[in-house]
Amino acid sequence: MTDWAHVLDELVRVRGQALVRHAYLLTGDVAAAEDLVQDAIVATFTRRSRVRSAEAVEGYVRRAILTTYIDGYRRRRRWRDVAHLFARPDEAHGHDGPVDDRTDVVAALGTLAPRVRACVVLRFYDDLTVADIAAELGLSEGAVKRYLSDGVRALGAALGPVRDDETHTVLERTTR
Amino acid sequence: MSTDLHDLLRSAADGLDPEAPDVSAMSGRIRRRRAVRAGATTAGVLALAGALAITAAELGGVQHRDEPAVQPSAVTLPTAVAGAEPGTCGWEVGAAGADGLAVDGSDATYQLGVQSARPSDPPDTAVRVETQLFGTAATLPRGLGSTYPTAMLTRDGVVVARAQMDAGALGETSPATDHGGAISYGFPLAPVTCGATSSPLPDGTYQLWAVQGVEMGDGERTLLLGGGGDVHVAAGSAATTCGTPVGDLPGSAPGVDVTVHVYYGDLPADLFPDVTNDRSWLAASVSVAPDQEQSVAGSYSGTVYLADASGRIVADGTDPTLGQVVGLYPIGAAGGSNLVTTPQLSNRCDDGKKLAPGTYRSFVVLELDRAGGAPGIEHLVAEGAPVVVGAS
Numbered sequence: 001m002t003d004w005a006h007v008l009d010e011l012v013r014v015r016g017q018a019l020v021r022h023a024y025l026l027t028g029d030v031a032a033a034e035d036l037v038q039d040a041i042v043a044t045f046t047r048r049s050r051v052r053s054a055e056a057v058e059g060y061v062r063r064a065i066l067t068t069y070i071d072g073y074r075r076r077r078r079w080r081d082v083a084h085l086f087a088r089p090d091e092a093h094g095h096d097g098p099v100d101d102r103t104d105v106v107a108a109l110g111t112l113a114p115r116v117r118a119c120v121v122l123r124f125y126d127d128l129t130v131a132d133i134a135a136e137l138g139l140s141e142g143a144v145k146r147y148l149s150d151g152v153r154a155l156g157a158a159l160g161p162v163r164d165d166e167t168h169t170v171l172e173r174t175t176r
Numbered sequence: 177m178s179t180d181l182h183d184l185l186r187s188a189a190d191g192l193d194p195e196a197p198d199v200s201a202m203s204g205r206i207r208r209r210r211a212v213r214a215g216a217t218t219a220g221v222l223a224l225a226g227a228l229a230i231t232a233a234e235l236g237g238v239q240h241r242d243e244p245a246v247q248p249s250a251v252t253l254p255t256a257v258a259g260a261e262p263g264t265c266g267w268e269v270g271a272a273g274a275d276g277l278a279v280d281g282s283d284a285t286y287q288l289g290v291q292s293a294r295p296s297d298p299p300d301t302a303v304r305v306e307t308q309l310f311g312t313a314a315t316l317p318r319g320l321g322s323t324y325p326t327a328m329l330t331r332d333g334v335v336v337a338r339a340q341m342d343a344g345a346l347g348e349t350s351p352a353t354d355h356g357g358a359i360s361y362g363f364p365l366a367p368v369t370c371g372a373t374s375s376p377l378p379d380g381t382y383q384l385w386a387v388q389g390v391e392m393g394d395g396e397r398t399l400l401l402g403g404g405g406d407v408h409v410a411a412g413s414a415a416t417t418c419g420t421p422v423g424d425l426p427g428s429a430p431g432v433d434v435t436v437h438v439y440y441g442d443l444p445a446d447l448f449p450d451v452t453n454d455r456s457w458l459a460a461s462v463s464v465a466p467d468q469e470q471s472v473a474g475s476y477s478g479t480v481y482l483a484d485a486s487g488r489i490v491a492d493g494t495d496p497t498l499g500q501v502v503g504l505y506p507i508g509a510a511g512g513s514n515l516v517t518t519p520q521l522s523n524r525c526d527d528g529k530k531l532a533p534g535t536y537r538s539f540v541v542l543e544l545d546r547a548g549g550a551p552g553i554e555h556l557v558a559e560g561a562p563v564v565v566g567a568s
Contacts, residue, residue, distance in 0.1 A: 004206070009199055016196035021189040030194055038197045045206045046423060070332075105188040113332040125185040138378065143252060155181065163180050 004051050011041070011054035011061070019061065025121045026069045028110045040064035066122075066136060070114045108158035112151050119144055120151040251378050254371045256334045262399055263326035263387045265370035267335045270401065270551070279387065281401035281551035287312050288402030289475035289545055290327070290386040292414070301413035302364035303329070305339070307386050309359040309400065310475060312547050316358065321391035322351050327365045329382040329407060337377060339365040359388075367409045376412035383407070385551075404552035405543055417492045418525035422483045425541055428557035435463045438480055438538040438560035440522060451519050456530070458482070458491060458522040460540045460560060462515040474547040478517030482536040482563055491531060493520030515542065533567045 016037075023033035023040075044051075044060045051057045109117055115137065122128045122136060130148070134141045156162045257266030261273050270279055286309055293304035305327040309316070324341035341363045343351075351359070365384075367377045385403040392398065406426075408415040417424075428434060438460045442453040447461055458480045482491035517540065524531055538560040543553050 005203060008203060008206070012197050012199050012202075017192075017194055020194040020197070021192050024192060024194070025185060025189050030192065034194060034197065038202055041197060042202050042205045045202075046210060102188045102191060105184050113334075115332050120181070121185065124181040125189060127182075138380075140252060146255075152181065159184070162184070 004045055007051045007054055007057060008041070008045060011057060014054055015058055019058075019065070022062070022121070022126065023065050023069070025106070025109060025125055026065070026114075026117060028106045036065055036069060037061075040068055043068070063136065066118055070118055070137070104159060108155050111158060112154055115139075116147045116151045116154075119147040120155070123148055251369065251375045253331055253336045253378070254334065254369055260335075263328060263335070263338065263340075265335055265338060267328075269328075269330055269333045269335070269385055273399070277397060277399055279401050280398045283312050283474070283547040285312055285392075286310065286316075286390060286400055287475055287545065287547050288325070288386060288388055288400040289477075290384060290403030290405070291477045291543065292384050292405065292407050302366045303327075303384065303407055303414040304362065305365050305384065305386065306362045306477075307341075307360065307388065307402070308475070309388060309390070320359075322359055323389035324351060325361055325386045325388040327363070327384065327386045327403075329365065329367065329377065329384060329409075331380075331382055335385075336369055336382070337365065337367060338370050339363065367407075367412060367414055377409045379410050381406050381408050401551055402545065404545075406553075416494060416525070417481065417489050418494060419488055419490075422481065422487050422489060422537065422539060425481065425539060426555040426557060429544070429554040432464055432556055434542075434556045434558040436538075436540040436558045436560045437461045437463075438540065438563060440538075440563045440565070443519060447516050448519060456522040458493065458520045458563075460517045460538075462517070462540060462542055462556065462558070464556070474545045476515060476542050476544045478515065478540060478542045480517055480520055480560075481539045481541065482531070483539065484534070484536060487537075490524055490526070490536065491520075491522060492525045493518075494525045517542075531565045533565050536563045536565065538563045 019037045019041075020030070020033050023036045024030055027033045027036055040061050041064075044057060044064050048057070048060065109120070112120065118137060119133055122133045123130075128136065130141050130144050133139070133144045137144070139147075152162060254266050256268050257264075259274050260267040260271070262271070262277070262279055270281065272279060289308045289310060291306045293306065307325045307327070309322065311317075324343055326338060326340040328335045329337040341361045367382075368374045369377060383404055384407045385401065387399050387401055389397060389399050438458070440458055441456050443451050443457050443459055445451075448457075448459060451457065460478060460480045462478060479493055480491075481489050484490045522531065523529060540558055540560060542556040544556055545553055
């Protein structure tokens, strides 16, 4: 087995499911998330002539997942991503009780524009700082803050009051 | 009581028990693509003679071209503007205008085909836009009123760069009404941000759309929407495919079986009756299965790519001294089983010189805008037989 094949095997065995969970929050669909992760892994291992370790290559795979998703993953999905922009603000309705339904959360995430959605996932699922998100996505920190503000507001309209926890401090980046 | 977003997302994702990615399937794809990059040929992909079909698993699938790169934060893209007029900076694609004028991307009666071509040569950095307005089921009626088209580059569905066809460049004061088969325009779209400031667009992938107003015979006005194909911007210019790996070509839409025949040199008169064989051409005919003809009705344009032994594109119809020939063709309501691409110059895309003698892999990429489908572009992609260039 070649070196890259060893690394691929370890990456999938140790981090495969975590990558799919991360991609699921972007795509909202498990099958689409699995395909997105596979395409990102293939692209990363194809482009990099040397892959040292699963830990080292995972960052590149995560970057490829984000870029592929934001740049318009699959032609048919682009229209659905654009179609949500037609939604009128007054279509949102309030929720009185606690939100614990995955379907509701994923559906609410699906109303966000791809870059907004990516910022929300990186901030509130991957625990990245604003500066880290800006670096990942090639944006200014001001743009990231704007996207996060838009995303939190939109999720609040769909799910009921949400706490974005400005006091939520990222002490260290944990790998999920 | 408010709900913590952090907990919400964790709860939504961590409760999943997805299947791990398929290592054996990925290994095969990686191995084949690495072989292409290394210049080796793989059995089962090339054929010595005749056309062959290639599945989407062999090509593309990942739309971005380069390693994900961190962009400098100096340029801020325009953001969505609520109530923006269609085609203006910050417009969200598809949204109606303030005056209530509907935006129609349904292709019900007319279809607006949009295609981009690469710039011919530095310092020309603009995207060359071609628009064609077809009748979906019939020819355009005489006297059809129309406006000049506006082309846009978008990110996340928001207009970030735009240009309107310049009537003055045609010496017209208003669009002609005696159009014949189609209304066609070609004009440049500079890859710079619209709005208060004008800065080169950051590197990346954008979508090219266009809007064009038409007035039907009964006086009803509609703004047609077309396009949706990707445009890649690099270093402030519309990026070329010349020199890029074939693995960066887009993947083929699933569910359509495509076969291609690539022609190099002289073109057969029965397929290309308007071409004089006074130079070496590159073109292709594209076939789909008879039971799939209806599924590909719409408008299309095609490009033939030749790749050298290193797997890099050396011919893509662009001659740096002459630009690129583009063509948008309608597919009639009855569909079409044998499409042809616009004849291309067969020279090297980097310096315009004749290809060196040798054998080249050939690929055909068809950009398809399905009539009546969701707005946007799909690709039909297949590999053809190797092209042999002899000594002159």
